[in-house]
Amino acid sequence: ADNGYKLWLEYHKVSNRQLAGVYRQQLxxxxxxASSNPLKAAKAEFLMGLDGMLSVKPTEVTNIVSGQTIVVGTPKSLNALPISFPDSIGNEGYLIKTIFINKKQCTLITANTDVGVLYGVFNFLKLIQTNQTISKLSVADHPRLMYRVLDHWDNLNRTVERGYAGSSIWNWHKLPDIVDQRYIDYARANASVGINGAVVNNVNADALVLSPQYLLKVQxxxxxxxxxxxxxxLSIKFSSPVELGGLKTADPLEPEVKKWWAGKADEIYNYIPDFGGFLVKANSEGQPGPQSYGRTHADGANMLADALAPHHGIVMWRAFVYDNKVPDDRFKQAYNEFKPFDGKFKDNVIVQVKNxxxxxxxxxxFHPLFGAMPNTPLMMEFQLTQEYLGFSTHLVYEAPLFAECLQADSYRYGKGSTVSRVIKGDFNKKLITGMAGVANIGADLNWCGHPFAQANWYAFGRMAWNPDQSPAEIAADWLGMTFTNDESFVSPVKKIMLQSRENTVNYMTPLGLHHIMGVSTHYGPGPWVDNAGRPDWNATYYHRADSAGIGFDRTAAGSNALSQxxxxxxxxxxxxxxxxxxYLLWFHHLSWGYKMRSGRTLWDELVWRYYTGAESVKQMGLTWNKLQGKIDPERFAEVKQLMQLQFKEAVTWRDACVLYFQSFSRMPIAAGSPKPE
Ligand code: GCW
Known part of the structure; x- marks a missing residue:
């Protein structure tokens, strides 16, 4: 076994012989x-997939043999054949169809562009990977968002901020001369789910990345x-004109600063004609930014946008801003700083907002900015790396978390103005659109540390392509492609995946508790933290437990964040x-005796959730143990050990939090709560 290196592109043998026979017949x-690089890559993938799954290599022909031929390409690459299709699939969409061409039946994979064909090929292979029939196909699909980007928080020294899967996959030392096969496999995996962008360095950026030496590596x-x-x-450091360019200032309104960035952009595009643009974290957590010069986010973003515009690049300007010098509730800061600039950003700026x-x-x-800036493109930022979700030790399938945010109703354009519709630009067609995922990829053999963390990379790609897809379907596809299509495995494990995030909420932060993790590591419980150096890094700032009750009052009587x-x-x-x-304790400070919907007191409910959360991790492990023999022994054993460790840590979370909060509530652990170990 490859221990997961091949991800969901393992192309294991189709075990159902009858089905395999039918596939072979049609292929x-x-x-x-294939003359272009993307078409060559599509063809190589196609042949590799068919060889792996069916041990078949279709014979190359120029004329269709009816019922037994697959035709792949754009109208241009297939110019000998009469092919037409709707425009609606755009530049990246594709069609997979059973049709007649010159009166001969065939399976056609086509698109307007070579990359569209590549996507079509991956999706055709997926049909076989998940054992679907391919005899009467009519698939037309296209991405709902334009920019589908992985953000790597990778430093140039190969450490990864909040990375739990080994060192960075980018070997800057050996680049540009050594091009690791990993880069190619990484790109294949991304293309298979439609990811079309990668920010390769940390948002806490090093100015060095814009030096000629590094630009060669990036190239x-x-x-x-x-x-x-x-x-x-690339993530850029706002002070690069000073640090790299030797200027005295990085003030975005200074002509020499503008000139420096425009020159830098020209230089980058010389190396990389299709360079995507910049990602910027400014005036947040100590990073430099326009405010350091008395200017605004819009001043900073627009100056960079002007430098990139001649080359069709974009600026992804992050709204994750907070600062202990700004009093008041940290919850409110991004909205307060960005909302006033609605409509003030250039067309090629997209404001990137955490979920x-x-x-x-x-x-x-969901973030209150979604729906609140009708004239500004907002890019969703999800985090795939499990900074607050047990690193790569805990099994947490994040698609339900993504879906919960995407399907939340902002009500900003009336009922049904979901976050998904906002980011798709449904309410303002002029805007560019996108979704970013903070990558969970490292140099570990299996890329993501935990075998199941791969599912988060996969699900991100699928949901960036179409934010309204169902987490359950995505999980089933991923399991089939990654492990096996055996229903006796897929069905229980899909359940595990779909339940996993709620379990984790229960044993870590039930009922709307938040940010009570260990200070700075963000791993393990730390509700007692109250001397972290700044108030909004303290757990006590967020849970506000006292002898009367618990929770953060964000109503008008409290911080009034709800007014956003x-x-x-x-x-x-x-x-x-x-x-x-x-969401209760996100918005309310309630007494320990408060009566919950369940009929329990708040205290009893809190205890009940912590115990249920830990218990469900134990159950998950028991379910898994019964599946021995259904997949390769290596990954089976690895996941088994991880689940045992996760259970141990869930118990730690439960006991630490219950005992800590009990020191305020002074109430007993009710009979009827699941028993501790
Ligand atoms: O989640 C927090 C992390 C920081 C991170 C920051 C950000 C890259 O703790 O490590 O820095 O957010 O998103 O900028």
């Missing part, structure tokens, strides 16, 4: 002329990615009677 011949990566439809982007207002917690309400939402949302969450249990 005896192919019309697949070597870009040359690999291009074949797979992936553009490369929630604090920081990638196990559960957060539409009136409907504010009314719903602002009233403790209608506020869902899941």
């Amino acid at each position: 005896q011949y192919m019309v697949f002329p 070597a990566l870009a040359n690999v990615f291009r074949t797979y439809g992936i553009r490369i982007y 929630g207002p604090i920081d990638f917690q196990p559960r957060e309400p 939402y539409a009136p409907e949302v504010k009314a719903d969450w602002g009233n403790m009677k209608s506020c869902p249990d899941e």
Whole structure:
């Protein structure tokens, strides 16, 4: 076994012989002329997939043999054949169809562009990987978002900020001369789910990345990615004109600063003609930015946008800003700083907003900026790396977390104005659109540390392509492609995956608790932290437990953060009677004896959740143990050990939090709670 290196592109043998026979029958011949790099890559992938799954290699022909031929290409590459299709699939969409061409039946994979064909090929292979029939196909698909980007928080010394899967996959030392096979496999995996961009360095950026030496290295990566439809982007340090250029200032309104960036952009595009653009973290957590010169986010972003515009590059400007010098509730800062600049950003700026207002917690309400800036493109930022979700030790399938945010109703354009619709630009067609995922990839043999963490990379790609896809379907596809299509494995493990995030919320931060992890590591419980150097790094700042009760009052009586939402949302969450249990302590400070929907007191409910959370991890392990023999022994054993460790840590979370909060509630652990070990 490869221990997971091949990800969901393992192409294991189709075990159902009858089905394999039918597939082979229809794939005896192919019309697949390939002269461009993407088409060559598509063809190589196609042949590799068929060889792996069916041990078949279609014979190359120029004329269709009816019922036994697959035809792959664009109208241009297939110019000998009369092919037409709707425009609606755009530049990256594709069609997979059973049709008649010149009166002969065939399977056609086609698109407007070579990269569209590549996507079509991956999706055709997926049909076989998941054992679907291919005899009467009519698939037309296209991405709903334009920029589908992985953000690597990788430093130039190969450490990875919040990375739990080994060192960075980018070997800067050996680049540009050594092009690791990993870069190609990385690009294949991304293309297979439609990811079309990669920011290769940390948002806490090093100015050095813009030096000629590094641009050569970046160019070597870009040359690999291009074949797979992936553009490369860089995180930039706002003070680069000073640090790298020797200027006295990085003030975005200074002509010499503008000139420096424009020159730098020209230089980059000389190396990389299809360079994607810049990602910027400015004036947050100590990073430099326009505010350091008395200028605004819009001044900073627009200056960079001007430098990139002649080359069609974009600026992804992050809204994750907070600062202990700004008093008040950290929840509110991004909205306060960005909302006033709605409509003030250039067309090629997209404001990148984390899914929630604090920081990638196990559960957060959706960020109040979604829907609040009608004239500004907003790019969703999800975190795949499990900074607050047990690193790569805990099994947490994140698609339900993504879906919960995407399907939340902002009410900003009336009922049904979901976050998904906002980021798709449904309410303002002029805007560019996108989704970013903070990568969970490292140099570990299996890329992501935990075998199941691969599912988060996979699910991110699928949801960036179409944010409304169902987590359950994505999980089933991933399991089939990664492990086996055996229902007796897929069905229980899919259940495990779908339940996993809620389990983790329960044993870490139930009922709307947040940011009570160990200070700075963000691993393990730390509800007692109250001397972390700044108030908003303290757990006590967030849970506010005292002898009377627990929770952060964000109603008008408290920080009033709720006023940043539409009136409907504010009314719903602002009233403790209608506020869902899941968000309760995000918005309310309640007494320990408060009566919950379940009939239990708040204290009993809290205890019950912690115990249920830990218990469900134990159950997950028991389910897994019964599946021995259904997949390769290596990954089976690895996951088994990980689940045992996860259980141990879930118990630690439970006991630490229950005992700590009990020192305030002074109430007993009710009979009927699941028993401790
Ligand atoms: O989640 C927090 C992390 C920081 C990170 C920051 C950010 C890259 O703890 O490590 O820095 O967010 O998103 O900028």
